[in-house]
Every structure is written in structure tokens, then in C-alpha cells.
Amino acid sequence: MTSPRTTAPGTPPGQGTPSLAVSLDATHLHPGVTDPVMDSMRLLSETAFRYPDAISFASGRPYEEFFAFEDLHRYLDRFVADLRDRGLPEERVKRAVFQYGPTNGVIRDAVARMLATDESIHTTPDSILITHGCQEAILVALRGLFVSPDDVLLTVSPCYVGVTGAAKLLDIPVEAVPERAYGLDPEDVAAVAHRVRSAGKRPVACYVTADFANPSGHSLPLSARRRLLEVAEEHDLLILEDNPYGLFGRAGEQLPTIKALDDSRRVIYLGSFAKTAFPGARVGYLVADQPVVSADGSARPFAEELAKVKSMVTVNTAGIAQAVIGGLLAESGYSLRAATRRLADLYVGHLDLTLACLAEHFPPEDFATHGVRWNVPTGGFFLLVETPFDVDIPALERSARDHGVAWAPMRMFYVGEGGANVIRLGFSSLTRDEVREGIHRLAEFIRASSKG
Ligand SMILES: Cc1ncc(COP(=O)(O)O)c(C=O)c1O
Incomplete structure (x- = not known):
């Protein structure tokens, strides 16, 4: 017989008075807890x-002195005005902000325009999923990609804890690719992918931050970005490129994201408005333009399939928050690089x-x-x-x-x-x-x- 998951009513450990409440045995709870x-x-x-x-x-909180309440109102007004200008009937304008909304989001067009302007990432709105912060984008992408206990996530180590934490929640095994003193070496990714496959497992994806990583601050040189794409091709890996800090470099020193160099849709791009706008909005997104082919031969972008996962996690990203970010994007001429x-x-x-x-x-x-x-x-x-x-x-x-x-x-x-x-x-x-x-x-x- 397996041991019980709950302790019978009685005296909970460390407490004097007997209680009728059941207590839970920590050894029977998920490691996520x-x-x-x-x-x-x-x-x-x-x-x-x-x-x-x-x-x-200790934190990665953005600078607070530029936060202003009047900006929130102006962005919201701008979003609403733009919907009206597009001829949307008033009930639909209202719905966009007040109602439950489409799971994949209401500001996908704006994000697609911003990505084209700021990052030379050219994608269609249906390849974008608006999420409750980048953290949800990470969780949703991992859930969609990892199927069996033999599917392994490679991640640069040290690594943003939200990635390893999400992998733990989903019981996804993680293999570290140790960063060198100068940052991530693509040959190390190749070596770890090879080792994982030789052990009879499947290296599915590698998580990286190419620009100003959290926690190390390292960035990948252009040659390493290109080589990483080759490694992904050679070892049949996807790359999960996380980029919350990419706009915060010196003027004129911008390198192309890995996604911008990606001709073969190897990269799922994870974005956040927490640092470029403000974390209180809790708005992020992912770009997953890989076609998913169904049994009947039809294909839809992976982002649309991942929307099913999101619908079971947060239903949809808050309409008010999206409206504020949408207004900010419109006001900035769809360039957060310029606006920030x-x-x-x-x-x-x-x-x-x-x-x-x-x-x-x-x-x-x-x-x-x-x-x-x-x-x-x-x-x-x-x-x-x-x-x-x-x-x-x-x-x-x-x-x-x-x-x-x-x-x-x-x-x-x-x-x-x-x-x-x-x-x-x-x-x-x-x-x-x-x-x-x-x-x-x-x-x-x-x-x-x-x-x-
Ligand atoms: C590398 C990295 N990815 C993702 C996130 C989470 O972003 P968000 O606040 O949009 O969920 C953070 C937050 O600090 C981060 O540093």
C-alpha cells in the first residue's frame, strides 16, 4: 500500500491543539511546490x-521615475480612438477593452509592426500570441514542445530562473550548457545536444538570451548567433530566444536578433513589455511561425496551436493591459527602440x-x-x-x-x-x-x- 497523501486529523506537527483539519504531506506534492x-x-x-x-x-525592476499615470490614460485613449478611426462599431470597441477577448490577443498587428520596425523580424499577426508577460510565453511554448520524459530542454547556465522553474512545473528535464567567461559558445550547445542524443534522448530546444542576458549580462557576437542557427539545423533543435533587454544597448551598437537571422523558422522568439513599457501591464508575446501540419494536410502557425494552451492557463491576456500597450505602440509609431x-x-x-x-x-x-x-x-x-x-x-x-x-x-x-x-x-x-x-x-x- 502506498503511504497516505494526507495526515489524518489530529495534532499538526509543531502545534499544540488538536485540529480537525487535514494536513498535506510535502513529500507527496509536486516539486514545483x-x-x-x-x-x-x-x-x-x-x-x-x-x-x-x-x-x-537584487532585482531586475525597471527605472520608476518615468512612470506617469497620465501616460496610461493617454495610451488607452489612443487605442480606443484608433479602433474608432478604423470604423469599428462602438460595441466592438467597448468589447475589445471590457470583455473576454480572443485568446491570441488584440494587439498582434501592432506587435508585428513593431517587430518589423525595431528588429527586422518580419512576421504575420497569426504567428504571434500575446501573453500574460513573457513568463507565460515561456510556459506555453515549453508545454507545446515537450511531450515525453526523454524530451530534453537545453539551457544556458546560469539562466533566468523563470525558465528552469517553468521546466520544473512541467516535469521537463533540463541539461545545462555552461556559459564561458565570454558567454555562450555555440559549440558547447552542439556538444550537449550530441551527448543528449547519444544517451537515447531528444534535445528539443535550447533557451538563450542573445542580448544582455539575465543574469550574466553577456551578449552573443554576430558570428555566434549565425553559428547557433547552424548548430540548431545540424542537431535538429529549436531555439527559444528570449529578448527582454535587447533595446537597452548603446546607440548604434545593435546586433540582429537570432530570429532576424533565422531563414528556416528554427527560432521561437519570446518578448516582454515589462522592461520597455512597464511590468504592471503584464504583457508579453511569442512569435512562433513554424507551420504545424495536421493529419488532413492543413497547416497553421505554431502560435495558433499554442493559443489552446494559453486558453487553459489565463484564458486571454487582459484587454485593458493590451489596450494600454497597444496605445503606447501606436503613439511611438510602432518603434519602442525610438521611444525608449x-x-x-x-x-x-x-x-x-x-x-x-x-x-x-x-x-x-x-x-x-x-x-x-x-x-x-x-x-x-x-x-x-x-x-x-x-x-x-x-x-x-x-x-x-x-x-x-x-x-x-x-x-x-x-x-x-x-x-x-x-x-x-x-x-x-x-x-x-x-x-x-x-x-x-x-x-x-x-x-x-x-x-x-
Ligand atoms: C530573461 C527574462 N525573461 C523573461 C522575464 C519575464 O518577463 P515578464 O515580466 O514579461 O514575464 C524576465 C524578467 O525579469 C527575464 O529577465
Whole structure:
């Protein structure tokens, strides 16, 4: 007989009074609930919340000073005005905002125009699925692609926790492609795909962020983007390209996304408006233009098939949120690259300032902080600092409590072991003064911890 999933009514562990309530046995719950990895983000934010006066480099939140209520109203008005201008009857205009909506979304045309303008990704609206943030796009894409326990997801490691977390929720096995000091090497993807196949399994897709990755800040050079597409072809892989930070590089230094180079529909592109607009909208999207051929020979873009998955997760993305993003896109002339240039310059300025402060506080000739090194991303929200000692949640707690500065321990982003002595600094939500003071405090924490 298998052991019971519930504990009979009685005295719950650690509580004095007997209760009539049933309790659940954690060992019988899904790892999506019980695996400590699933709790890492909560632990991180809890630590940051416990020390509200600490300067926090722990998150990837966007800068808040440009948020304005009047923008929300203007974007919404613009969206509604555009629908009316197109001759839509008033009841349909109302419905678009107030009602349940089509699962695949009401702003697909606008997103298609934006992708053509900003990324030279030329796709049709029916290949786009509007999602509840990029996180849902990841979950939905994984659900559609992975069928058997032998289907393996390759992911760069360290990796955005939302991907490994979603894979865990769906019981999808993950194989790490370890990042090198310079970032992801496509030959490593080939080697891991080969190893997986040699073990009798199927490497289905590889998750990558080509521009300013979370957490490492690394970007793929153009040659690596091209080579990755060849590797995908050679090993029959799909590429899941996630690109929330791509607009936040230096002016004029933009590289084509992998999707823009993709002639054979190897890439499913995952997009987010959380950083380019604001996370409160919870709007993202995916581009999945791969034709799915049915038994009767008809074909529909994969995005339309994935809409079935989304319909069972969130039904449809909130009409109000889509309307606001749709209005923003229309107002920007369907170019968020142009509309976010001021923001991008601010982030690049923060990156440069963080790097300058690190150089000032950790000069190479300083013996006490010998071993403190950092990478030099060319854009995005994050960079990595290597410390001469191990860093974990208790170390973060000490740093926040005793030195007033918080950050993210890198070990939580690894598939398996790694990053024991590395921290991720996210500078996007801070002011310039906070960046200066924060790095000063970080230097004090590192000096204090190096002595011990
Ligand atoms: C790499 C990456 N992908 C996806 C997401 C999730 O985006 P969204 O907020 O649109 O769900 C994030 C959020 O920080 C991220 O860093």
C-alpha cells in the first residue's frame, strides 16, 4: 500500500491543539511546490523587504521615475480612438477593452509592426500570441514542445530562473550548457545536444538570451548567433530566444536578433513589455511561425496551436493591459527602440557608472580586495562581481543588515552547482546617487567579509 497523501486529523506537527483539519504531506506534492529552487526568488525579495533601507541591486525592476499615470490614460485613449478611426462599431470597441477577448490577443498587428520596425523580424499577426508577460510565453511554448520524459530542454547556465522553474512545473528535464567567461559558445550547445542524443534522448530546444542576458549580462557576437542557427539545423533543435533587454544597448551598437537571422523558422522568439513599457501591464508575446501540419494536410502557425494552451492557463491576456500597450505602440509609431532611447541611455549610463565605481573601489593594487573581478557587459540591467569568498542568502542578509546593500547570489541561477562566489548586480531601478553609494557599501561589505 502506498503511504497516505494526507495526515489524518489530529495534532499538526509543531502545534499544540488538536485540529480537525487535514494536513498535506510535502513529500507527496509536486516539486514545483517543494523544490527549494522554486523558493529562491521569494527568499531574495523577502530579504530585500526585511531591510527596506538597504540599497538594492537584487532585482531586475525597471527605472520608476518615468512612470506617469497620465501616460496610461493617454495610451488607452489612443487605442480606443484608433479602433474608432478604423470604423469599428462602438460595441466592438467597448468589447475589445471590457470583455473576454480572443485568446491570441488584440494587439498582434501592432506587435508585428513593431517587430518589423525595431528588429527586422518580419512576421504575420497569426504567428504571434500575446501573453500574460513573457513568463507565460515561456510556459506555453515549453508545454507545446515537450511531450515525453526523454524530451530534453537545453539551457544556458546560469539562466533566468523563470525558465528552469517553468521546466520544473512541467516535469521537463533540463541539461545545462555552461556559459564561458565570454558567454555562450555555440559549440558547447552542439556538444550537449550530441551527448543528449547519444544517451537515447531528444534535445528539443535550447533557451538563450542573445542580448544582455539575465543574469550574466553577456551578449552573443554576430558570428555566434549565425553559428547557433547552424548548430540548431545540424542537431535538429529549436531555439527559444528570449529578448527582454535587447533595446537597452548603446546607440548604434545593435546586433540582429537570432530570429532576424533565422531563414528556416528554427527560432521561437519570446518578448516582454515589462522592461520597455512597464511590468504592471503584464504583457508579453511569442512569435512562433513554424507551420504545424495536421493529419488532413492543413497547416497553421505554431502560435495558433499554442493559443489552446494559453486558453487553459489565463484564458486571454487582459484587454485593458493590451489596450494600454497597444496605445503606447501606436503613439511611438510602432518603434519602442525610438521611444525608449532616453531610457536606454539612462541604463547605459548606470552600467558605466557601476563599472566606474567598481574600478574606483577595487583597484588592482589593493591587496585586501584582491580577487574581486567583474564582467563588462555592453548593455542591459545586470553585471557579475566575483568575490574572494562564498556568497549565499546568509551572506546577503549580513550585507543588507550590516552594510545596507543587497544583491543577488548567483548560485540561484545555475542549473546544478555554480556561481558560489559570484553576485549579480542589477542597477536598473536605482538612481545614480544610489549606484554610487551602493557600490561604496558593497566595497565595505566585501572588505569586511574578506578579512574573516
Ligand atoms: C530573461 C527574462 N525573461 C523573461 C522575464 C519575464 O518577463 P515578464 O515580466 O514579461 O514575464 C524576465 C524578467 O525579469 C527575464 O529577465
